[in-house]
Each structure stands twice: as structure tokens, then as C-alpha cells.
Amino acid sequence: MTPAGDPAALRQDEATAGPHRSPKWQARRQAIIGTSARVFAQRGYHATGLTELCAANGLGKGALYHYIRSKEELLAAIHDRVMDEVMAGADRVAAAGGSPSAQLTMLGDELLDVIHRYPHHVWVFLHEFPALTGERAEQFRVRRREYEQRVEDVLRAGIDAGDFRDVDARLTALAWLGMHNYTYLWLRPGGRLSARNVAKPFADLFLRGISADGE
Amino acid sequence: MTPAGDPAALRQDEATAGPHRSPKWQARRQAIIGTSARVFAQRGYHATGLTELCAANGLGKGALYHYIRSKEELLAAIHDRVMDEVMAGADRVAAAGGSPSAQLTMLGDELLDVIHRYPHHVWVFLHEFPALTGERAEQFRVRRREYEQRVEDVLRAGIDAGDFRDVDARLTALAWLGMHNYTYLWLRPGGRLSARNVAKPFADLFLRGISADGE
DNA sequence: GTCTATAAAAAGATAGAC
DNA sequence: GTCTATCTTTTTATAGAC
Numbered sequence: 294m295t296p297a298g299d300p301a302a303l304r305q306d307e308a309t310a311g312p313h314r315s316p317k318w319q320a321r322r323q324a325i326i327g328t329s330a331r332v333f334a335q336r337g338y339h340a341t342g343l344t345e346l347c348a349a350n351g352l353g354k355g356a357l358y359h360y361i362r363s364k365e366e367l368l369a370a371i372h373d374r375v376m377d378e379v380m381a382g383a384d385r386v387a388a389a390g391g392s393p394s395a396q397l398t399m400l401g402d403e404l405l406d407v408i409h410r411y412p413h414h415v416w417v418f419l420h421e422f423p424a425l426t427g428e429r430a431e432q433f434r435v436r437r438r439e440y441e442q443r444v445e446d447v448l449r450a451g452i453d454a455g456d457f458r459d460v461d462a463r464l465t466a467l468a469w470l471g472m473h474n475y476t477y478l479w480l481r482p483g484g485r486l487s488a489r490n491v492a493k494p495f496a497d498l499f500l501r502g503i504s505a506d507g508e
Numbered sequence: 509m510t511p512a513g514d515p516a517a518l519r520q521d522e523a524t525a526g527p528h529r530s531p532k533w534q535a536r537r538q539a540i541i542g543t544s545a546r547v548f549a550q551r552g553y554h555a556t557g558l559t560e561l562c563a564a565n566g567l568g569k570g571a572l573y574h575y576i577r578s579k580e581e582l583l584a585a586i587h588d589r590v591m592d593e594v595m596a597g598a599d600r601v602a603a604a605g606g607s608p609s610a611q612l613t614m615l616g617d618e619l620l621d622v623i624h625r626y627p628h629h630v631w632v633f634l635h636e637f638p639a640l641t642g643e644r645a646e647q648f649r650v651r652r653r654e655y656e657q658r659v660e661d662v663l664r665a666g667i668d669a670g671d672f673r674d675v676d677a678r679l680t681a682l683a684w685l686g687m688h689n690y691t692y693l694w695l696r697p698g699g700r701l702s703a704r705n706v707a708k709p710f711a712d713l714f715l716r717g718i719s720a721d722g723e
Numbered sequence: 724g725t726c727t728a729t730a731a732a733a734a735g736a737t738a739g740a741c
Numbered sequence: 742g743t744c745t746a747t748c749t750t751t752t753t754a755t756a757g758a759c
Contacts, residue, residue: 318724337638339554343753354754356725364753420635423552461709464701468710471690472683479682486679494676495683502717558735569736571743579735 322360325350326370334416338424369429375418376436378407383443393451398496404473408480409488415477444469457503537575540565545586549631553583553639584644590633591651593622598658608666613711619688623695624703630692659684672718
């Protein structure tokens with residue numbers, strides 16, 4: 294979990310904003326980002342006015358703009374939050390090592406854990422990314438692709454090792470991503486299924502699906 | 509393929525609008541829906557102003573409102589178009605009969621065919637459905653759930669017949685839907701892969717994944 | 724640090740001329 | 742059927758008092 298003061302959370306605008314802010318300011322900002330993620334997820338980014346945003350955060354416009362530069366910066370912060378978590382999970386998996394099968398299983402565990410813990414952030418991430426413009430849109434595109442590549446690399450390693458069938462690595466990565474990402478629609482804390490209880494059957498299904506056994 | 513004059517295309521507002529319109533009016537309306545789907549997919553529903561919509565359609569506001577009642581009706585028409593196509597495909601599959609495995613394969617073929625032929629409509633469908641309100645939102649929810657149930661029913665039939673492992677039918681249906689629906693991000697006419705060239709490996713992967721063979 | 728007031732632009736929709 | 746002009750509301754953002 295990325296704490297409020299984590300440098301990674303400052304990746305985007307705040308890192309280049311100049312003067313550093315107090316920890317209290319940082320914490321308040323993170324709270325605003327979290328609350329806004331919920332509102333954006335429920336109502337939609339463009340559909341949500343600043344007035345609504347202020348009401349949800351219990352702040353006036355003047356106060357809100359004391360913590361954010363613009364509405365789009367808020368959106369970018371939500372995206373960064375998700376990508377930070379997702380990439381951190383992928384890094385843990387890479388550090389843990391193991392067979393391609395084990396790696397893929399762990400990647401699924403980590404990804405569904407993020408979706409489960411940050412349902413609103415992820416919803417916004419998957420729905421509103423086209424609203425990012427310019428530099429922000431490009432950075433998002435690159436980071437997302439970077440993650441997809443991790444999945445694809447694991448699949449390729451499994452194919453090369455003879456563990457997996459000779460499938461199209463890119464296409465299979467997209468299938469895996471779709472299966473997992475799509476859970477954002479229904480995977481919720483307190484829901485029927487926990488992240489692990491989804492990740493396990495998903496890994497079973499997928500590994501059987503691409504296994505070289507019986508070929 | 510639902511032609512422009514198909515009654516199903518009139519499902520929503522037009523069917524209850526009262527006086528019938530000329531075929532020429534209907535055709536023009538369908539063209540507007542198609543063009544608007546493209547713009548909504550590229551820019552976002554809420555982010556697209558009526559002025560932009562008019563420009564894309566080569567029409568003034570007065571003319572545009574001659575063909576639609578409201579911006580949201582336009583959005584609903586796009587959603588209906590997708591659901592009409594998707595359910596028509598599911599009906600063809602049910603009519604064709606065959607084993608659960610064959611049924612699931614055919615469902616994938618049909619679904620990816622719709623995504624491939626209507627990339628913009630589907631994009632809007634998957635991204636902007638929360639923008640529908642009241643009656644329209646409810647109707648959409650019901651139809652979407654109806655389709656998901658078809659997939660789940662095929663899985664359940666396969667489990668009961670002993671063709672598939674004893675998986676969680678609902679969860680497995682959601683996995684299948686995710687894998688297929690997620691292709692809306694990259695499946696395009698003229699792309700590297702055709703609908704069939706994606707559907708086949710997807711069906712292979714999925715059927716191996718849930719097959720009872722070797723249990 | 725938070726407020727209210729305000730600005731300037733754009734939104735969705737309608738009226739009425741042609 | 743299509744246009745232009747207009748209405749009303751709402752948008753994002755800023756200014757300046759406190």
C-alpha cells in the first residue's frame with residue numbers, strides 16, 4: 294500500500310510543482326483524491342461538477358483549489374495511484390521469482406488485490422483515461438503498456454520453457470488482462486467473493502488453458 | 509445485422525414517440541446515431557458538446573433536434589443497437605443447438621463479431637452506460653444481465669453434462685465475458701487480428717481451462 | 724486555510740424565421 | 742428541414758475578503 298507521503302504518490306504534478314507542502318497538506322490532498330475517486334466512479338468524471346466535488350469533500354471552491362491545481366490533475370492523481378499499486382505488485386512478483394506458472398498466478402493475486410482494495414480508483418482508471426490530455430495521457434499510456442508487457446513476458450517465458458503451449462503471447466496477455474480487469478465491475482470489499490477466491494479459480498482456468506500438458 | 513428500418517432499432521423512444529416517420533428520416537437518424545457513436549467513443553459522452561455533435565454530423569442544432577429528442581436518447585439508441593446485435597447473435601446460437609462446448613464457441617464468435625463490426629458503438633456501450641438515467645438505465649441493466657445469463661446457462665449445462673469441471677458458473681461466466689468484452693480496446697476492422705482469429709484461440713483456451721478431461 | 728462573489732465560457736435545449 | 746439567435750443553467754477557475 295502506498296502511504297500518503299510516498300514519493301511515488303507525488304510522481305506527477307506535485308513533484309514538479311516547486312515548493313514542498315506540509316505532511317498535513319499532503320494527507321488532506323490524498324483524502325480529497327480518494328473521495329473524488331468515489332464520486333467520479335459513481336457519477337462520471339465529466340458529469341461531476343466542481344460544486345459536487347466540493348460538497349463531497351466538505352470544502353468550498355477556494356479550499357479545494359488550495360489542494361489541487363485543476364480537475365484534470367485530480368484525475369491524473371487517481372490514475373497514478375492505481376498504476377503505482379499495480380506496478381508495485383508486479384515488482385514484488387518479479388522479485389519473488391519462480392516458474393512462469395507461479396509468476397502468472399502471483400500477478401493475478403496482486404492485480405485482483407488492487408482492484409478489490411481500490412474499486413473506485415480502478416473504475417475511474419478504466420473508464421476515464423481518455424479524459425487525460427497531453428503529457429498526462431502519454432505518461433498513462435506508457436505505464437499501462439509497461440504493465441501489459443510484464444504479463445506478456447511471463448507468458449513468453451512459459452512458452453520458451455515448454456510449460457505453456459505455443460500460443461500468441463500478446464493475444465494471450467490481452468485475454469488474461471481482460472479476464473482480470475473486467476472484475477472491476479463486480480469485485481467489491483464485502484462482496485460474495487474475496488480477491489483470493491477469484492484469483493485462484495482464474496489462475497486454475499487460465500493455466501489449464503495454456504498448459505502444454507497433454508499436447 | 510440489424511438494418512436501419514428494423515423494428516428492434518426503434519425499441520426505445522421512437523417506438524413510443526407517436527407518429528411514424530418516413531424511411532428517409534429513419535435512415536438519416538441511423539446515420540446520425542452511427543456518427544455520434546464515433547464521436548462519443550473518441551471524446552467521451554459528457555465531454556462532447558452538442559456543437560461538436562452538430563459539426564460531426566454536418567448539421568445545425570435545429571436540424572439535429574429534428575432527428576433526436578435529447579442527447580441522452582442518442583446515447584440510449586447506441587446502447588440498444590449493441591444489445592440488439594448481441595442478443596440476435598445469442599439467439600442464433602441457441603437456435604443452432606449443439607454441445608455446450610460448441611455453444612460457447614459460437615457465442616464467442618458472435619460476440620467478437622459484434623465488437624469487431626461496431627467498435628465505436630461497443631466502446632460507448634462499455635464506457636458510458638452509467639450516463640443513462642431512470643427507465644433507460646434500468647432497461648439497459650436488464651438486457652445486459654439477460655445476455656450474461658445466456659453465457660452462464662451454457663456453462664451450467666456443460667457442468668451438468670459432465671463436459672466441464674465443477675466450476676462456479678457465475679464466476680466463470682464473468683471470466684468469459686471479461687476476456688471477450690475487453691477486446692473492445694484493441695479489436696478493430698483492419699487490425700492485425702480478425703474477429704475469428706481471436707475467437708478461435710479464446711475458445712481453445714477457455715474450453716481447455718474448464719474441460720473435465722483428465723480429471 | 725477557507726469562504727463568498729464573480730467571471731468567462733460552454734453546456735443542453737428551444738423559438739421562430741426561412 | 743435547416744438555419745440563426747437566444748434562453749437558462751452549469752461549467753471550470755479566479756479574486757479578494759476574512
